[in-house]
Amino acid sequence: MxxxxxxxxxxxxxxxxxxxxxxxxxxxxxxxxxxxxxxxxxxxxxxxxxxxxxxxxxxxxxxxxxxxxxxxxxxxxxxxxxxxxxxxxxxxxxxxxxxxxxxxxxxxxxxxxxxxxxxxxxxxxxxDPQGSRCVVLELKNDERSERGMVVCLGGYCQGVVRKGEAFALERWQRVEGDGWKRVAYIGVLGLPCGEAMKGTGLVVGGTVECEGRVWNVVEVCDL
Known part of the structure; x- marks a missing residue:
């Protein structure tokens, strides 16, 4: 749930x-x-x-x-x-x-x-997230010390990513009448929050590329 x-x-x-x-x-x-x-x-x-x-x-x-x-x-x-x-x-x-x-x-x-x-x-x-879409993207490349996760759910999208010592995060909120706004961020590592919020063409088992890093689409569902 x-x-x-x-x-x-x-x-x-x-x-x-x-x-x-x-x-x-x-x-x-x-x-x-x-x-x-x-x-x-x-x-x-x-x-x-x-x-x-x-x-x-x-x-x-x-x-x-x-x-x-x-x-x-x-x-x-x-x-x-x-x-x-x-x-x-x-x-x-x-x-x-x-x-x-x-x-x-x-x-x-x-x-x-x-x-x-x-x-x-x-x-x-x-x-209550009912009536919304949930998208989850995951990055795991331990050879390059890269891990990350993005979850888009309801009026929020949050992501975290690490590459070695470098860490980054983003929090987005959907503002009524004004669309998605990035309300907080840390670091310079890119996160595919935009792709998760759009959701266009995403299917489980597919991939999304962001700054040369390949993220796996692990969940896409309507609630």
Whole structure:
């Protein structure tokens, strides 16, 4: 099931909840996702994001299963802004239904402010992507240290790419009456977000070329 998840708050126990970022996670029906977290004031300004303005960005594959009225979720990273080698990096959390159709995620991970593993709570709200098209493009060329993923879903398109030490991301939003706008980006590596947003002629098993890098079309579907 596809989802557009927007984080409303994070709480590092026992501190109070807050939301220092603009965090959007796009997840395809095939459970591929792109998760981009930009500091709120930087995201509000739009345009190029300075290195200090990025909290975290990563992409990969998710899995969940029902357990005792909740869902245990695992997000395995394929590309990560914090690591040149994402293999083996994974997050785990437990999702509980919350008030107003929201979801409460609980778990334990490293608090970047302290560098220590800490219990956390995150509150998420989902936007309904039904009636939209989902396109997923994936780059994997480990001989050239190149990996990337683009997910276009509903009114959002997000992509991340890494080539060795170089990392780049883009976030696009569709503005009513004004079309697609690139609202945030980092780095100079090209991403095929334009092709994903157009979707013209894309079929699963096909390819898209961007700056000499060949991206695979891994998902195309109408929701």
């Amino acid at each position: 596809a989802s557009i998840s927007i984080r409303e708050s994070i709480r590092w126990l026992p501190d109070p909840a807050s939301e220092p970022t603009s965090t959007v996670v796009l997840t395809s029906p095939g459970r591929r996702f792109v998760d981009i977290r930009i500091l709120s004031d930087v995201a509000a300004a739009g345009g190029e994001v300075p290195a200090a303005g990025l909290d975290w960005a990563f992409a990969g594959y998710s899995h969940s299963e029902a357990r005792d009225g909740a869902r245990h979720c695992v997000w395995r990273h394929f590309v990560d802004s914090r690591s040149t080698v994402a293999d083996g990096v994974a997050d785990e959390g437990v999702m509980f239904p919350a008030e107003g159709g929201r979801a409460l995620e609980t778990g334990r991970m490293v608090n970047p402010a302290t560098g220590r593993e800490t219990d956390y709570e995150e509150v998420w709200v989902d936007e």
